[in-house]
Amino acid sequence: xxxxxxxxxxxxxxxxxxxxxxxxxxxxxxxxxxxxxxxxxxxxxxxxxxxxxxxxxxxxxxxxxxxxxxxxxxxxxxxxxxxxxxxxxxxxxxxxxxxxxxxxxxxxxxxxxxxxxxxxxxxxxxxxxxxxxxxxxxxxxxxxxxxxxxxxxxxxxxxxxxxxxxxxxxxxxxxxxxxxxxxxxxxxxxxxxxxxxxxxxxxxxxxxxxxxxxxxxxxxxxxxxxxxxxxxxxxxxxxxxxxxxxxxxxxxxxxxxxxxxxxxxxxxxxxxxxxxxxxxxxxxxxxxxxxxxxxxxxxxxxxxxxxxxxxxxxxxxxxxxxxxxxxxxxxxxxxxxxxxxxxxxxxxxxxxxxxxxxxxxxxxxxxxxxxxxxxxxxxxxxxxxxxxxxxxxxxxxxxxxxxxxxxxxxxxxxxxxxxxxxxxxxxxxxx
Numbered sequence: 001x002x003x004x005x006x007x008x009x010x011x012x013x014x015x016x017x018x019x020x021x022x023x024x025x026x027x028x029x030x031x032x033x034x035x036x037x038x039x040x041x042x043x044x045x046x047x048x049x050x051x052x053x054x055x056x057x058x059x060x061x062x063x064x065x066x067x068x069x070x071x072x073x074x075x076x077x078x079x080x081x082x083x084x085x086x087x088x089x090x091x092x093x094x095x096x097x098x099x100x101x102x103x104x105x106x107x108x109x110x111x112x113x114x115x116x117x118x119x120x121x122x123x124x125x126x127x128x129x130x131x132x133x134x135x136x137x138x139x140x141x142x143x144x145x146x147x148x149x150x151x152x153x154x155x156x157x158x159x160x161x162x163x164x165x166x167x168x169x170x171x172x173x174x175x176x177x178x179x180x181x182x183x184x185x186x187x188x189x190x191x192x193x194x195x196x197x198x199x200x201x202x203x204x205x206x207x208x209x210x211x212x213x214x215x216x217x218x219x220x221x222x223x224x225x226x227x228x229x230x231x232x233x234x235x236x237x238x239x240x241x242x243x244x245x246x247x248x249x250x251x252x253x254x255x256x257x258x259x260x261x262x263x264x265x266x267x268x269x270x271x272x273x274x275x276x277x278x279x280x281x282x283x284x285x286x287x288x289x290x291x292x293x294x295x296x297x298x299x300x301x302x303x304x305x306x307x308x309x310x311x312x313x314x315x316x317x318x319x320x321x322x323x324x325x326x327x328x329x330x331x332x333x334x335x336x337x338x339x340x341x342x343x344x345x346x347x348x349x350x351x352x353x354x355x356x357x358x359x360x361x362x363x364x365x366x367x368x369x370x371x372x373x374x375x376x377x378x379x380x381x382x383x384x385x386x387x388x389x390x391x392x393x394x395x396x397x398x399x400x401x402x403x404x405x406x407x408x409x410x411x412x413x414x415x416x417x418x419x420x421x422x423x424x425x426x427x428x429x430x431x
Contacts, residue, residue: 006253012368023149025107029210031162033098034174035169036141037105040197041131042173044112045070046282047193048124050181051116066121070367073125075388077133082381083224083231089140089373090218094148095211097141102201104134109201113194139380147364147372148214156308156361160300163357167293171286178282216369234378243364248426249379251312252359253386254417255352258319258410259388262288263349265406273403274331274338279313287342288349295353309425310352316418319351324411330404 052066088097108130115123146158180192224230239246263285270281296317303311322344329337367375401409 009038019151019274020154021211026149026212027158028145029207030142030212031165032147033102033204033208033211034162035100035165036200036207037135037138038166039169039173039176040105040109040200040204041135042170043177043200044109044127044131044173044193044197045176046177047116047181047197048112048128050177052121060255066125069125070128071391073129074132075384075391077129077136078380078384078402079388080227081133081136082377082384083227083234083374085137085380086140086231086234086374087221087224087376088137089144089377090216090221090370091223092216092219093214094141094145094217095213096170098138098145098211099205099208101134102205103143104130104137106198106201106205108134109197113198116190116194136377136380140376142211143360143364143376144372145211145214147369149212151367155365156358157300158305159357159361159364160296163296163299163353163360164293166247167289167296167353171289171293174282174286217372221370221374230380231378231381234374235382238378239377240368243430245375246363247421247428248359248362249382251316251355251421252363252379253382254414255316255355255359256383257386257390258414259352261394261410262323262386262407264391264394265397265410266345268398268406269341269403274341284345288345288352289344291349291351292353292356293349294346295350295355296357297353298350299354299357303354303361308358308362312360313418313425315351315354315424316414316421319348319355320411320414320418322348322351322411323407323414326407326411327405 014200048070108127111123111130112127115121115127146162147155150158176196177193180196183191226233235249238249266284266288267281270276275282276284299311308408326341326344329341332340363376363379397406397409
């Protein structure tokens with residue numbers, strides 16, 4: 001289980017520079033493969049959400065019901081198939097797994113395109129399931145390839161670049177979905193979406209062949225027949241044998257839990273506080289995603305060296321303060337309210353990016369190479385379990401807390417969490 005304890009270990013500058021330069025082409029292919037998949041996923045999901053809201057064939061309640069089913073369908077693969085996905089990444093060449101996952105994406109998008117054109121929501125839901133299954137398989141393989149390509153001291157920087165690129169891809173996917181559909185849902189708009197997602201998937205398959213070739217890390221590892229139980233056993237082993245990795249997993253879970261709560265709160269506030277519809281509310285989400293890209297860039301500068309952990313508790317404290325400061329929104333003049341909201345969302349997103357990049361890098365370099373896929377998959381499982389809990393508590397949360405106090409409530413939860421994280425890291429001798 002034990003691997004490098006620091007995100008940036010010392011290395012000879014000349015050797016490091018030469019290795020980084022040699023890896024640029026392969027890394028560009030990996031980043032492009034990742035970004036195209038993220039762009040396509042968000043392109044399709046946003047188009048499907050807008051269709052659910054604006055389709056004349058659906059009532060508002062039917063649209064909400066479909067979105068609820070879609071949320072479940074999007075989570076289940078990450079929970080059921082995390083262990084097999086980690087096994088694939090360790091048992092076989094990661095390049096083969098990445099290419100296979102991209103082919104599955106193309107199949108999913110063909111099904112989804114048919115669903116968009118025919119207005120068949122069952123086909124769209126099948127596509128969402130397959131796309132999340134694809135992501136479940138893709139993540140441990142591609143993320144586990146970055147430490148094979150770069151020395152440990154550069155993994156965080158590489159992740160910082162990937163986070164900026166993929167966050168930009170999310171924004172592009174969301175924006176392009178609205179542009180393709182247009183102000184009024186039409187047959188031409190459906191065709192633009194259908195052709196677009198299939199074309200992007202096809203390009204992604206072609207680009208995936210640029211992922212570097214490496215031998216399988218653990219060709220004799222046994223298949224996890226118990227699925228989620230094997231993942232839980234893996235997590236138990238991590239918490240028992242590697243406390244620091246366990247702390248990082250719990251921190252990652254909390255960040256994703258808060259992220260889902262925030263997205264749900266943004267959607268509610270967009271409608272209740274500002275009277276926005278789905279398209280205009282998307283721009284609020286965009287403000288936070290832009291912050292994530294900024295935070296990812298900052299992580300590459302500040303979360304370095306043996307004391308990279310020092311950014312975690314302060315990052316969480318900034319997130320708490322940004323959420324808590326939203327308590328003043330109702331008393332601001334109308335013209336300033338929206339700008340203040342977007343500014344605070346930008347700060348919250350920046351804190352989230354500053355947290356996520358070093359957390360993800362640690363999952364890549366801490367485990368031994370033959371366990372890397374399994375650990376990344378287990379961390380994905382834990383993160384999606386936290387997101388599922390956030391989705392489950394959102395209804396009673398919204399029922400018992402007024403709209404303008406939901407963000408401050410998130411801040412009230414997060415500030416003591418930051419203190420607890422600081423204490424845990426200090427106990428481990430990491431602050």
